[in-house]
Each structure stands twice: as C-alpha cells, then as structure tokens.
Amino acid sequence: xxxxxxxxxxxxxxxxxxxxxxxxxxxxxxxxxxxxxxxxxxxxxxxxxxxxxxxxxxxxxxxxxxxxxxxxxxxxxxxxxxxxxxxxxxxxxxxxxxxxxxxxxxxxxxxxxxxxxxxxxxxxxxxxxxxxxxxxxxxxxxxxxxxxxxxxxxxxxxxxxxxxxxxxxxxxxxxxxxxxxxxxxxxxxxxxxxxxxxxxxxxxxxxxxxxxxxxxxxxxxxxxxxx
Amino acid sequence: xxxxxxxxxxxxxxxxxxxxxxxxxxxxxxxxxxxxxxxxxxxxxxxxxxxxxxxxxxxxxxxxxxxxxxxxxxxxxxxxxxxxxxxxxxxxxxxxxxxxxxxxxxxxxxxxxxxxxxxxxxxxxxxxxxxxxxxxxxxxxxxxxxxxxxxxxxxxxxxxxxxxxxxxxxxxxxxxxxxxxxxxxxxxxxxxxxxxxxxxxxxxxxxxxxxxxxxxxxxxxxxxxxxxxxxxxxxxxxxxxxxxxxxxxxxxxxxxxxxxxxxxxxxxxxxxxxxxxxxxxxxxxxxxxxxxxxxxxxxxxxxxxxxxxxxxxxxxxxxxxxxxxxxxxxxxxxxxxxxxxxxxxxxxxxxxxxxxxxxxxxxxxxxxxxxxxxxxxxxxxxxxxxxxxxxxxxxxxxxxxxxxxxxxxxxxxxxxxxxxxxxxxxxxxxxxxxxxxxx
Numbered sequence: 001x002x003x004x005x006x007x008x009x010x011x012x013x014x015x016x017x018x019x020x021x022x023x024x025x026x027x028x029x030x031x032x033x034x035x036x037x038x039x040x041x042x043x044x045x046x047x048x049x050x051x052x053x054x055x056x057x058x059x060x061x062x063x064x065x066x067x068x069x070x071x072x073x074x075x076x077x078x079x080x081x082x083x084x085x086x087x088x089x090x091x092x093x094x095x096x097x098x099x100x101x102x103x104x105x106x107x108x109x110x111x112x113x114x115x116x117x118x119x120x121x122x123x124x125x126x127x128x129x130x131x132x133x134x135x136x137x138x139x140x141x142x143x144x145x146x147x148x149x150x151x152x153x154x155x156x157x158x159x160x161x162x163x164x165x166x167x168x169x170x171x172x173x174x175x176x177x178x179x180x181x182x183x184x185x186x187x188x189x190x191x192x193x194x195x196x197x198x199x200x201x202x203x204x205x206x207x208x209x210x211x212x213x214x215x216x217x218x219x220x221x222x223x224x225x226x227x
Numbered sequence: 228x229x230x231x232x233x234x235x236x237x238x239x240x241x242x243x244x245x246x247x248x249x250x251x252x253x254x255x256x257x258x259x260x261x262x263x264x265x266x267x268x269x270x271x272x273x274x275x276x277x278x279x280x281x282x283x284x285x286x287x288x289x290x291x292x293x294x295x296x297x298x299x300x301x302x303x304x305x306x307x308x309x310x311x312x313x314x315x316x317x318x319x320x321x322x323x324x325x326x327x328x329x330x331x332x333x334x335x336x337x338x339x340x341x342x343x344x345x346x347x348x349x350x351x352x353x354x355x356x357x358x359x360x361x362x363x364x365x366x367x368x369x370x371x372x373x374x375x376x377x378x379x380x381x382x383x384x385x386x387x388x389x390x391x392x393x394x395x396x397x398x399x400x401x402x403x404x405x406x407x408x409x410x411x412x413x414x415x416x417x418x419x420x421x422x423x424x425x426x427x428x429x430x431x432x433x434x435x436x437x438x439x440x441x442x443x444x445x446x447x448x449x450x451x452x453x454x455x456x457x458x459x460x461x462x463x464x465x466x467x468x469x470x471x472x473x474x475x476x477x478x479x480x481x482x483x484x485x486x487x488x489x490x491x492x493x494x495x496x497x498x499x500x501x502x503x504x505x506x507x508x509x510x511x512x513x514x515x516x517x518x519x520x521x522x523x524x525x526x527x528x529x530x531x532x533x534x535x536x537x538x539x540x541x542x543x544x545x546x547x548x549x550x551x552x553x554x555x556x557x558x559x560x561x562x563x564x565x566x567x568x569x570x571x572x573x574x575x576x577x578x579x580x581x582x583x584x585x586x587x588x589x590x591x592x593x594x595x596x597x598x599x600x601x602x603x604x605x606x607x608x609x610x611x612x613x614x615x616x617x618x619x620x621x622x623x624x625x626x627x628x629x630x631x632x633x634x635x636x637x638x639x640x641x642x643x644x645x646x647x648x649x650x651x652x653x654x655x656x657x658x659x660x661x662x663x664x665x666x
Contacts, residue, residue: 002466002470004297005290051289
C-alpha cells in the first residue's frame with residue numbers, strides 16, 4: 001500500500017501514566033488504509049499546506065488495527081519532537097499524517113509458532129496485529145512483554161481481546177521481575193521460529209545479537225526499529 | 228487573500244475563459260468533420276488542474292499524483308496503484324516485478340512459458356520476449372475476441388508460469404475460467420486492463436482480479452493524461468517491486484523529495500555494500516525510470532471523476548453502432564459481451580462474414596475516405612509482424628480465428644466525444660456503401 005497524506009484532527013489525547021500519551025486521530029478526508037504493524041509519519045508544522053515539501057515529521061507505529069476508523073498512536077516523551085507534541089498538541093488540533101510505511105508483517109515470515117517480544121510502547125505495532133483478523137493465521141503465538149511497572153501496562157484490554165485464542169502471554173515488570181530474559185525466551189522456543197522484536201533500540205540490538213549468537217538465522221529475527 | 232493566491236485565482240479565471248474561447252464550440256459538419264475513432268474529452272477542469280500543477284511547479288509526483296492514484300484505487304477497490312508514463316510501461320513493469328528474485332521460486336525466469344494471444348497489441352507480448360520467456364499464443368473466440376479458454380487449458384504445460392491477457396477492446400475475458408486455471412496450476416495473472424478501465428465482470432471492476440493489472444491513459448483510452456499508465460495490485464510486496472522497477476531499481480521507497488521515511492536509511496546491510504550505506508542509493512532490481520509527472524497526474528485527477536459518465540457514454544455508443552450493423556447479419560458479425568460481463572467498450576468491433584460481397588479493406592477504405600475513422604484489431608496476428616518473426620514463441624494450436632480477424636475485422640470508435648449526428652451520418656455512409664455492393 002502506498003503512502004498518502006491525510007489531513008487529520010486530534011480526537012483525543014490520553015495520558016494514562018506520567019510520560020506516556022495516547023493520541024487518537026480521525027481523517028478529515030479519505031479513510032485511513034494500512035496493514036497491521038505499519039507506521040505513520042506525524043507532522044505538526046502548522047505552515048504546511050499539503051502541497052510542497054513534506055515538513056519535519058516523526059515515525060510512530062499505529063496501535064489501532066486497520067479495521068478501526070480512527071488511528072491511535074502511543075508515545076513516550078523522550079526527545080525534542082515528542083516534547084513538542086506533549087506541549088503543543090491539543091484535542092481538536094489539525095495535523096498532517098502520512099502513511100502507511102514499513103513492512104513488519106508484510107515481508108515473508110513464518111506464521112508457525114512465532115515469538116513476539118516487546119518492551120514498553122514497542123508493543124504498539126504488535127497490538128495492531130493482535131486485534132486484526134489476520135492474527136488468527138498464526139499458530140500458537142508466544143508473546144513476551146516488558147514494562148517498567150504494572151502501572152505502565154496500559155494494554156490489558158487489547159491483549160485480552162486479541163484475535164488468537166491460542167496465544168500465550170508472559171509479562172515482565174522491570175521493578176519486580178527485571179528485564180525480559182532473552183535466554184529463557186530462546187530456550188522456550190528455538191532456532192526455527194521467527195522472532196519479532198520491538199522496543200527501545202538498545203533492547204532490540206541486544207536481543208537480536210543474543211538470538212543470532214545462539215544460532216537463530218538473522219532472517220528469522222524481524223525488528224521494528226528506526227534510528 | 229495573499230498576493231500569490233490572488234494571482235493564481237486570476238490565472239485560473241483566465242484559464243476558464245480561454246477554455247470556452249478555444250474549445251467551447253465544436254460543430255459537426257457531415258462530410259467535412261471527421262468521425263474520429265477516439266479523442267480527448269475534457270472540460271475546463273482539466274485545464275485548471277494543468278495550470279494549477281504548473282504553478283505548483285512540483286513537477287515530479289506530487290499532490291495530484293497522490294489524488295489520482297488514490298482515486299483509481301478507490302474506483303477499482305485495490306490497495307495499490309502506481310502511476311507510470313504509459314500503458315506499455317505499465318505492462319513492462321507489471322511483468323518485470325514478477326521476475327524479481329525476491330519472489331524466490333515463484334519468480335518468472337527465462338524459458339518459462341506465458342499464455343497470451345496473438346490477436347492483440349504488442350505491448351502485452353513484448354515484455355515476455357524482452358525477459359527471455361516464451362509467449363504461447365492461443366486462438367481467440369469470435370465474437371468476444373477473447374482467448375478461447377478450452378484451447379487455453381490445452382496450452383498449459385509444466386513450463387507455464389503466467390497468464391498475460393488483455394480484455395480485448397474493453398470486453399473482459401472469461402475471468403472465472405482464467406482465474407480457475409491460474410489457481411489450479413499456480414500461475415501468475417496479469418490483466419492488461421488498458422482498453423477496459425471501467426468494465427465489469429460479475430459486478431466487479433476488471434483490473435481487480437489478477438495479481439497485477441495495468442491501465443493506459445493514452446488519449447484513445449477511457450480517460451487520458453496524454454501519455455500515461457498505471458499498475459494496480461492488491462499485493463503489497465508486488466507493489467513495492469513495481470515501484471522498485473519503475474524507480475531505477477532502487478530498494479528505498481521514499482517518494483521524490485522524501486528522505487528516510489523508513490527511519491533506517493543509514494542502518495542496514497545490503498549486498499556487499501558497507502553496513503549503513505545510504506539506502507536511498509541501494510539498487511535491488513535492474514530497473515528503469517518510468518515515472519509520471521504531476522502535471523500529467525493533474526489531468527488524470529480531473530478525468531477520473533468523469534470516468535463513470537464516460538463509461539456509460541461508451542456503452543450507449545456501442546448500442547448505436549450495434550443498431551446500425553445488426554441490420555446486415557449476412558455481412559457483419561457484431562461483437563458480443565463475454566458472459567457475466569458489462570464492458571465499457573473501447574470500440575465497436577466488426578468482422579465481415581464469409582458471404583460478404585466486399586472485403587474489409589474495401590469497406591474501411593470507403594469509410595476513411597468519407598472521414599469515418601477505423602482501425603484494425605491492432606497487430607492482427609502478431610506472429611506475422613516483422614518484429615516477431617524469428618523470435619521465440621509457441622503456438623498452442625491453430626490460430627484460425629486470429630488469422631480471420633487479421634483479414635476481416637476492423638473497429639470503430641465508441642469514445643464519449645461521438646455525437647448523434649455523427650452516427651446519423653455514419654449510418655448513411657454505411658447504407659450507401661452496402662447498397663452499392665448489393666444493388
């Protein structure tokens with residue numbers, strides 16, 4: 001699917017826990033089109049008229065699934081752009097979105113016993129798949145999630161409603177359980193599964209290296225990262 | 228309003244005046260004006276869009292390309308539409324995409340066979356030959372002028388990997404039969420929809436059935452951008468491959484003027500390049516540069532809004548020609564829509580019966596002399612064309628109907644620019660010709 005600019009309105013901004021925001025957008029024109037796991041570019045430059053050079057923007061995974069009318073993203077305030085988002089964006093504001101991008105679940109992959117590993121807001125591209133009918137095509141998916149604390153796990157409802165009843169979910173809370181134990185994840189799975197990893201760059205890099213060192217082919221480690 | 232916007236509005240207002248002055252009143256004079264087989268049909272909006280696009284001066288794909296491609300996607304109900312500079316380029320790109328190594332064992336390779344027909348336009352066949360594959364020509368049916376599906380089944384061998392067919396002059400081929408065979412034998416299907424944009428089969432638009440389909444926007448076609456074409460697919464991987472082949476073979480899918488939309492521009496490993504080599508300059512296919520400009524797309528963005536009306540006009544004009552030629556069943560075989568199809572006819576195709584007391588060439592020479600334009604069914608039998616003699620192709624069986632079409636068939640226009648008085652004039656001319664031969 002090819003990227004398109006969408007003039008959009010902010011329907012709601014939620015701040016369930018300090019530093020984490022969820023924004024819902026509605027399109028002011030054509031309906032959004034994307035596949036699960038894809039991401040968008042958000043521009044908050046009010047001078048952009050939709051015609052000339054695309055302004056400064058930042059990537060965000062779509063948390064909502066393609067069957068929903070509106071799009072939701074969840075972000076952690078970490079740098080200049082997200083700080084500006086936190087400080088300037090208000091409900092009712094108009095912004096430009098450009099989507100879809102990325103091929104996380106479009107590229108060839110093995111749907112037999114896949115492993116999904118996410119840290120923090122890195123769960124969002126996975127949620128887009130979990131809530132979509134296509135998630136039923138995966139056999140015995142295993143999901144490993146890491147959050148700073150139980151309060152940072154704001155995705156219970158979506159996980160409970162995931163479309164694949166065969167899924168198993170294991171959650172690590174950093175303040176009580178420590179980080180996701182990638183050695184254990186590997187031992188519970190194996191060399192032939194596909195591993196999807198999304199989260200902080202350091203986590204993605206470390207987990208990828210560990211899995212590859214253990215003999216998982218590089219092509220079986222599929223990451224959702226941008227730098 | 229800012230000065231720039233004021234000036235733009237002034238230019239647009241003048242453009243509208245210019246349109247009415249220049250193109251506003253064309254009167255048909257029987258015997259002096261031509262009855263063209265095709266032509267541009269447009270109003271002030273096409274000129275306004277062209278001028279607006281020129282004033283944007285974005286040039287490469289921009290806001291109009293986006294609007295146009297998404298309007299096509301909505302119309303056909305497909306996910307991906309890529310614009311290109313002609314229908315022939317669209318065919319080349321659709322075929323090229325299927326040769327990509329990224330498709331693994333499913334890719335088309337030299338020596339593989341591709342089912343097609345010889346009674347058609349070269350652009351459906353040339354990509355097959357250019358990539359070293361073997362076109363296998365199957366005869367067509369008269370009066371649908373589409374592939375004979377029973378002969379097609381006989382033509383399939385273990386070497387067959389793809390079906391590449393046009394919906395002849397807007398008349399859909401037997402899509403149920405073709406798709407059933409494609410599924411049974413795991414074959415790729417490319418629908419050459421260049422002459423059929425707006426045709427339907429079982430209520431679904433042609434161009435939305437195959438793995439890939441193509442459209443032409445040459446002025447003779449259902450809508451125009453001057454030169455122009457598009458490739459449509461519901462498969463995101465094929466869409467990326469088409470884009471790569473269209474855009475120099477590059478791996479990166481950023482549009483012109485965009486950078487690092489993937490967020491990994493300097494953080495990936497490709498081929499034997501050093502890690503982090505700029506993704507914008509990584510080439511994963513042997514590609515071309517066949518993109519459309521935004522000025523062309525601006526015309527298309529106005530044209531596509533007229534497409535439903537144009538298609539109805541074409542169907543109505545088809546009925547008018549049919550009324551004229553059906554009066555002489557002893558001389559003419561009139562075309563027939565494929566079962567379950569509702570064609571937005573590109574043209575009205577006529578074949579002379581064996582009993583006709585005149586030849587096709589005598590009739591078409593007369594009609595053209597009387598300023599009624601005709602065309603033959605493109606290449607006739609393409610295997611007889613100079614460029615195709617000596618090339619590698621295979622005949623599935625005989626091409627009896629194809630040869631008959633080469634010698635006895637022609638078509639007239641159905642384009643929306645035809646007026647009632649043109650049909651009245653044409654009917655008089657045809658009646659007069661027949662009366663000369665039969666009295």
